[in-house]
Amino acid sequence: MARVAVVTGGTAGIGLATAHAFARGGWSVGIVARDEERLRDAEAALRRHGGAVLAISADVADATAVDAAADRFEAELGPIDTWVNNAMSSIVAPAPEITPEEWRRVTETTYLSQVWGTLAALRHMRTRNRGTIVQVSSGLGLRSMPLQVPYCAAKHAVTGFTDGLRSELLHEGVDINLTVVYLPAVNTPQFGWARTRTGAEQDIPAPVFDPRLCADAILFAAHNRRRDIWVGRSTVQMGLMQVASPALSDRFMARGWDAQIGEASPNKPGNLFEPAPGPAAIDGRFADKTTPTRTEFWTDRQRDVLVGGLAALCLGGVAALAVGAGAMRRLGRGRHRILPHL
Numbered sequence: 643m644a645r646v647a648v649v650t651g652g653t654a655g656i657g658l659a660t661a662h663a664f665a666r667g668g669w670s671v672g673i674v675a676r677d678e679e680r681l682r683d684a685e686a687a688l689r690r691h692g693g694a695v696l697a698i699s700a701d702v703a704d705a706t707a708v709d710a711a712a713d714r715f716e717a718e719l720g721p722i723d724t725w726v727n728n729a730m731s732s733i734v735a736p737a738p739e740i741t742p743e744e745w746r747r748v749t750e751t752t753y754l755s756q757v758w759g760t761l762a763a764l765r766h767m768r769t770r771n772r773g774t775i776v777q778v779s780s781g782l783g784l785r786s787m788p789l790q791v792p793y794c795a796a797k798h799a800v801t802g803f804t805d806g807l808r809s810e811l812l813h814e815g816v817d818i819n820l821t822v823v824y825l826p827a828v829n830t831p832q833f834g835w836a837r838t839r840t841g842a843e844q845d846i847p848a849p850v851f852d853p854r855l856c857a858d859a860i861l862f863a864a865h866n867r868r869r870d871i872w873v874g875r876s877t878v879q880m881g882l883m884q885v886a887s888p889a890l891s892d893r894f895m896a897r898g899w900d901a902q903i904g905e906a907s908p909n910k911p912g913n914l915f916e917p918a919p920g921p922a923a924i925d926g927r928f929a930d931k932t933t934p935t936r937t938e939f940w941t942d943r944q945r946d947v948l949v950g951g952l953a954a955l956c957l958g959g960v961a962a963l964a965v966g967a968g969a970m971r972r973l974g975r976g977r978h979r980i981l982p983h984l
Contacts, residue, residue, distance in 0.1 A: 644693055646719045647864065648672040648712070650702050650759055651729030653680040655830030656778065659857035659924045660726055665691035667861065672696045672715040672722075674708070674729070677917035684922040694719055702729040702755035703747070705762075712762035721770060724864040725763035727756040728778040731914050732793040732832070734902060735839035744837070745792050747914050752796035757803055760820075767818050774819045776863050777804050778856075781826055781877035785884040785891055787898040789840065808869075821863040824881070826851050826874030829928040831920055837912030845904035848931045849876055851938070853924050859939040866941075873939040 647664040651657035652673025665671045665688045673688070675681055678699050685697035696718050700707040715722055731751040733744050760775050767773035782790065783797030801822060808820045827846040830853050836844055851874045859873045872878050883891045912918060925932075 643720060644668055644670045645723040646670045646672065646715065646721060647724040647726065648674065648715050648722055648763070649726045649728055650674045650708075650755065652697075653677065653684040653922045654920070655832055655924060655926070656825070656828060656853045656856045656860075657726075657728040658684055658922060659853040660728065660860045661688055662691070662924075663854070663857040663861045664724075664864070665693050665695065668693060669723075670694040670696075670719045672698065672711075672719055674698050674700050674702060674711055675917075676701055680917070680920070680922045687922060702759065703750035705754075705758040708755070708758040709762045709765075712766060716766050722763055722766055722773065724774045724776065725759060725767075726776045726778065726860055727759040728860075729755050729759075730778075730793070730796075730832075731836070731912070732790055733837040733839070733912065733914060734789050734844050735837075736789065737791045739839055740792060744914065748792035749796050749799075751914075752793055753799040753803070756800050760803075760807065764818065768816060771817050774821065774864055774867075776860055777820070777822045778860070779822050779824050781824055781872075781874075781880040783822075784824060784877070785880040785895060787895045789899055789902050819867045821868050821871060823856070823859055823863060823871045823873065824877050825856050826876045828853050828856055829926045829932040831918075831923055831926045833926050833928070835913040835918040835920070836910070837914045838907075838910045840903060841906060841909065843904035843907045845902055846928060847898075847901040848933075849874065850928050850932045852932055852934060852936065855936050855938060858936055862939070862941075868941045868943065870942040870945075871939055872941075875938065878940065 647669045649657050649661045652661045653675040661671050661673050670693050671688055673684060676699060681697040681699055685695050688695040696715060698711045698714060700711045702708055731748055733740055733748060756777050763775050777800050779800050780797045782794045783801055786794035804820050804822050811818055827850045829850050833844050838844055856873055859871050863871055
């Protein structure tokens with residue numbers, strides 16, 4: 643029987659690339675999104691891989707709708723092995739110009755959607771004591787930048803939620819894996835769908851990465867138990883920069899304001915409250931600056947090996963200093979004993 647994967651936000655960009663990656667691998671695939679027409683297009687494309695596919699229209703900010711979708715996936719596709727929380731939305735605007743309703747909506751679609759998806763998947767996985775839940779986060783969940791503060795805050799919240807839940811599952815002896823995948827700037831249609839209030843198209847600075855690289859990292863998480871995965875060098879750089887010097891990071895990321903301002907354009911309503919029109923497409927408009935790499939991601943195991951090696955080097959250096967200091971003390975004591983006789 644084929645394994646079952648569910649991907650929220652599965653009709654475009656990273657979500658659609660991920661659904662295709664699972665389908666090519668022989669998995670049965672469930673996708674969740676709002677737009678009915680795009681769902682049907684994505685469903686038809688995924689079925690060409692030969693496996694079972696079920697597309698459900700639901701707003702991931704609605705906990706009841708997400709629960710109902712999980713029940714249907716279990717009933718029609720089979721036991722969910724991997725659930726990928728990928729859906730999100732954003733607004734590009736200075737924080738004081740964002741309305742309370744917009745703050746709430748970004749939080750619901752980008753953070754609470756992952757809570758509702760996780761709890762819905764967990765409800766089914768607990769009975770089997772197995773499964774993987776993948777939270778799709780961002781380098782902006784490690785280090786925030788201007789003009790996307792609600793999105794950044796929501797992605798930070800995803801990490802806090804997942805870390806706390808992981809500790810609860812460990813305490814209860816529940817063998818369900820939680821992985822957070824931190825992504826860089828990616829060439830997806832979302833950059834044309836975000837609500838804007840800057841009088842310009844949203845731009846993104848290089849490096850920009852292929853959605854299929856992100857899909858490969860998510861598929862890796864489904865097959866290999868990992869705590870964290872970082873995709874793209876820029877994601878790693880943001881994490882290291884924030885740890886090394888938060889104040890310097892503040893100044894560096896302040897430049898991100900201008901880097902996001904593209905050509906002059908009327909403000910867009912975006913897909914914040916209603917789906918944006920458009921086909922079931924993986925790629926966005928930044929093909930000219932997208933790097934083709936499909937191998938640029940790292941996991942917590944590689945980090946732990948690196949940290950362990952550095953710690954061993956440091957301890958070795960401290961030990962060498964201690965030995966040297968001990969030898970000098972012994973030499974000094976020896977001189978004190980010898981000099982009076984001389």
